[in-house]
Amino acid sequence: MRRIAVASGKGGVGRTTLVANLGIALASLGKETIIIDGSLTTPDLAILFKLEKSVYTLNDALVGDVTLADVMYPGPKRVKIVPAGVTLEQIRKARPERLAELMRQVPEKTDFVLIDVPSGLRRETVSAMRAGREVLLVATPEMTSISDAMKTRLITEFLGLTPIGVVLNRVRREEFELTRDEIRTIMNVPVLAEIPEDEKVKQALKRGKPLLELSPNSPAAKAIKQLAKKLLKVRGRAR
Numbered sequence: 223m224r225r226i227a228v229a230s231g232k233g234g235v236g237r238t239t240l241v242a243n244l245g246i247a248l249a250s251l252g253k254e255t256i257i258i259d260g261s262l263t264t265p266d267l268a269i270l271f272k273l274e275k276s277v278y279t280l281n282d283a284l285v286g287d288v289t290l291a292d293v294m295y296p297g298p299k300r301v302k303i304v305p306a307g308v309t310l311e312q313i314r315k316a317r318p319e320r321l322a323e324l325m326r327q328v329p330e331k332t333d334f335v336l337i338d339v340p341s342g343l344r345r346e347t348v349s350a351m352r353a354g355r356e357v358l359l360v361a362t363p364e365m366t367s368i369s370d371a372m373k374t375r376l377i378t379e380f381l382g383l384t385p386i387g388v389v390l391n392r393v394r395r396e397e398f399e400l401t402r403d404e405i406r407t408i409m410n411v412p413v414l415a416e417i418p419e420d421e422k423v424k425q426a427l428k429r430g431k432p433l434l435e436l437s438p439n440s441p442a443a444k445a446i447k448q449l450a451k452k453l454l455k456v457r458g459r460a461r
C-alpha cells in the first residue's frame with residue numbers, strides 16, 4: 223500500500239483538483255484507491271464530489287464516533303472518497319492530529335491512499351503530511367509557488383517522508399514561466415508531470431463533475447492519466 227500526501231505549500235495551485243482526478247485515474251487502472259480530504263479547516267473535496275451533505279465525515283472518524291469505513295463514499299471508477307465536514311460545527315470539532323493514527327484503519331487490500339494536504343505550513347498541514355509516507359508536490363511554474371513548495375519539501379525531509387517528485391500545474395509555456403529543467407534543479411526532485419492550463423478544468427467544476435468524467439480527452443485529463451501510470455513505476459515506499 224502506498225500512502226501519498228499531495229502537498230503544495232502555496233494555496234490555490236490545483237491540489238484538490240489533482241487529488242480528485244488522480245484518484246479516479248488510479249482507480250481506472252484497477253488500483254484500489256482512497257482519497258482523503260486532509261484540509262480539515264478548508265475542506266473542498268466534498269464539494270467536488272457533491273458529498274457536502276454526507277451525514278458522517280472524516281471529522282467524525284477522527285474523534286472515534288464512526289470508523290474510517292463508515293466515511294468512505296464510492297466515487298467514479300470505484301475510487302473511495304473520504305470527505306471532511308464542511309459545516310462550521312464540523313470544522314470546529316476537527317482533530318487533524320489524529321489523521322496519521324486513523325491510517326491504521328485503511329483496509330489491507332488498498333493500493334493507494336492520496337491525502338489532500340492543506341496549504342501553508344500550519345500544524346494542520348504537518349498533521350496531514352504525516353498521514354502519508356511519500357509526498358507528491360504540486361506547484362505552478364512561478365517562483366513564488368516553487369519557493370513555497372521548497373518549504374514543504376524541507377518539511378518532508380524533516381518528517382522522514384519520501385519526496386517522489388513535483389507536478390507542475392497550469393502550465394502555459396509562457397516565456398516568464400520557470401522551465402521544467404530549472405524547477406528540477408531548484409527543487410532537486412523529478413518533475414513527474416506538466417499539466418496544462420485547461421479551461422475544461424473550470425467547466426468541470428462548474429458542472430459539478432470531475433474533469434476525468436466530463437472531459438477525459440482534454441489536455442489536462444490526459445496529463446493526469448499519464449501521471450497515474452508513472453506513479454505505478456516510480457519507486458515509492460510501500461508498507
Ligand SMILES: Nc1ncnc2c1ncn2[C@@H]1O[C@H](COP(=O)(O)OP(=O)(O)OP(=O)(O)O)[C@@H](O)[C@H]1O
Pocket residue numbers: 230232233234235236237238239240261264266341391392393417418419420421423424427442
Ligand atoms: N490545469 C488547470 N487549468 C485550469 N484551471 C485549473 C487547473 N487546475 C486547477 N485549476 C483551477 O484553479 C482553481 C484552484 O484549484 P483547486 O481548488 O484544485 O486548488 P487548491 O490548490 O486545492 O486550492 P486551496 O489551496 O484553496 O485548497 C480552481 O478554480 C480550479 O478549477
Ligand SMILES: [Mg+2]
Pocket residue numbers: 237238239261266
Ligand atoms: Mg484545495
